[in-house]
Amino acid sequence: MAAVNLGSTGAADAASTAHRGRKPAPAASAPCAPGAIVPGATPAAQGGAEHVTEPVAYDAILLAGFGGPEGQDDVIPFLRNVTSGRGIPDERLEEVAHHYRHFGGVSPINEQNRQLKAALEAELAQRGVDLPVLWGNRNWDPYLNDALAEARERGFAKLIAIATSAYSSYSSCRQYREDFADALADTGAGDEIQIDKVRQFFDHPGFVQPFIEGVRDGIAGLVAEHPGLDRTTEVEVLFATHSIPSTDAAKSGPAERGFGEGGAYAAQHRAVAEVVMREAGATDVPWQLVYQSRSGPPSMPWLEPDINDAIEQLPAEGRKAVVIVPLGFVSDHMEVLWDLDNEALETAGEHGLAAVRVPTPGTHPAYVAGLVDLVLERVQGTPVADRPAMTELGPWYDVCRPGCCENVRLGFRPALAGIAP
Numbered sequence: 500m501a502a503v504n505l506g507s508t509g510a511a512d513a514a515s516t517a518h519r520g521r522k523p524a525p526a527a528s529a530p531c532a533p534g535a536i537v538p539g540a541t542p543a544a545q546g547g548a549e550h551v552t553e554p555v556a557y558d559a560i561l562l563a564g565f566g567g568p569e570g571q572d573d574v575i576p577f578l579r580n581v582t583s584g585r586g587i588p589d590e591r592l593e594e595v596a597h598h599y600r601h602f603g604g605v606s607p608i609n610e611q612n613r614q615l616k617a618a619l620e621a622e623l624a625q626r627g628v629d630l631p632v633l634w635g636n637r638n639w640d641p642y643l644n645d646a647l648a649e650a651r652e653r654g655f656a657k658l659i660a661i662a663t664s665a666y667s668s669y670s671s672c673r674q675y676r677e678d679f680a681d682a683l684a685d686t687g688a689g690d691e692i693q694i695d696k697v698r699q700f701f702d703h704p705g706f707v708q709p710f711i712e713g714v715r716d717g718i719a720g721l722v723a724e725h726p727g728l729d730r731t732t733e734v735e736v737l738f739a740t741h742s743i744p745s746t747d748a749a750k751s752g753p754a755e756r757g758f759g760e761g762g763a764y765a766a767q768h769r770a771v772a773e774v775v776m777r778e779a780g781a782t783d784v785p786w787q788l789v790y791q792s793r794s795g796p797p798s799m800p801w802l803e804p805d806i807n808d809a810i811e812q813l814p815a816e817g818r819k820a821v822v823i824v825p826l827g828f829v830s831d832h833m834e835v836l837w838d839l840d841n842e843a844l845e846t847a848g849e850h851g852l853a854a855v856r857v858p859t860p861g862t863h864p865a866y867v868a869g870l871v872d873l874v875l876e877r878v879q880g881t882p883v884a885d886r887p888a889m890t891e892l893g894p895w896y897d898v899c900r901p902g903c904c905e906n907v908r909l910g911f912r913p914a915l916a917g918i919a920p
Contacts (some may be wrong), residue, residue, distance in 0.1 A: 541555050548897070550894070558655035559632070562634045564612045564637070565636060565664075567609050569609055571604030574596045575589055611831065612634060615862055622867050630878075633650055635647070637675070644686055651691060657695075661696075661697050665700050665701040666740070666763075667752045668747060671764075676914035676916050677913065679694050695877060695916055697874060698893075698896060700895075701893070703887060706869055708863070710857065711775050711778045712779075714775055715779040721734060724853070730783065735786065736787075738826040740827025741792050742792060744799055748760075749761070749762050752903060753901075768826060770892050771889070774890055790806065791838045791843070792834045813850065823844070825857070829859060831859050
């Protein structure tokens with residue numbers, strides 16, 4: 500597996516990476532109005548309510564991505580950005596660079612975000628919603644700093660952010676919020692720009708529907724290709740997501756919810772997987788939640804089982820085929836193309852298993868429409884009872900709760916769209 504984590508969930512212990520690779524000083528909190536407890540938020544969100552039901556006239560949408568290299572010369576500088584503050588030498592970064600070099604040094608993630616931005620703009624126009632979409636990345640051009648500089652130049656004062664990550668953890672939520680705070684500090688726009696963020700959308704129908712279709716089609720395709728295959732005993736569905744340190748997982752989500760081992764991160768994935776199997780009409784098919792792309796020293800516990808270890812065990816359990824579902828990912832970026840399409844499918848082949856990997860949401864119409872729906876929840880101040888959620892865990896919070904998704908090794912840094920710390 501990769502020695503350094505580079506996926507869209509970004510479990511690397513980088514400090515903010517919106518700074519072209521330099522290690523930033525701790526950012527100052529964005530200004531708060533009197534009585535506010537959420538820094539850098541719009542007046543509707545400054546009070547810290549779990550769900551904001553006051554309409555907000557936003558000026559633009561901030562689409563926040565992970566970023567990726569777009570040529571061979573970009574690969575090592577990009578990896579330095581991702582691992583900023585960890586002191587990892589270039590020779591170790593080269594151990595991961597070959598994943599990118601295999602694809603010409605180009606990560607697909609930037610082009611996927613260009614396509615997502617265009618799809619969002621088309622959906623907004625079709626609905627008659629006048630909200631420009633700004634795009635900024637944490638680790639490569641265009642950076643979040645660039646997006647905020649553009650917002651400042653165009654006079655946009657109220658932004659609603661969409662992070663391209665659906666679940667709750669440090670790397671998939673809080674680190675984005677920290678980077679928003681850093682970008683406001685870097686650009687000096689803290690007195691001019693306010694940033695709210697849509698809720699984590701792991702159980703929003705728009706995100707879940709593409710996986711329902713993928714599992715239904717994946718199982719049906721395997722059965723059609725392999726006559727006599729018994730779906731109830733010979734097929735297994737593996738829901739794959741990015742592994743994160745067990746200590747971070749335990750801190751994901753509000754502590755008072757009592758999610759137990761794996762925290763909100765694991766609980767959300769399990770809940771969504773159950774919904775997908777039910778809605779795909781596949782409750783008779785075995786499934787499990789597995790993890791991929793772990794990094795860090797072997798002495799540090801990460802969430803398990805690894806997908807390759809799980810695949811190796813399947814023949815002994817009578818399985819002949821596997822459906823791999825990239826449940827933790829929004830698009831076919833490098834960790835899907837390499838860790839699943841390369842490593843996991845190769846492992847399946849080595850163990851005599853027929854295998855199929857289902858698509859990520861990408862620019863699926865339901866996903867794009869769902870993201871716009873999430874923005875409009877905040878624009879319109881939609882009551883909680885009218886917000887769709889396909890699991891009992893949601894709808895998730897508009898304003899992250901105190902202490903949510905702590906990075907145990909780094910501690911708390913200033914972050915927007917949530918109550919300190």
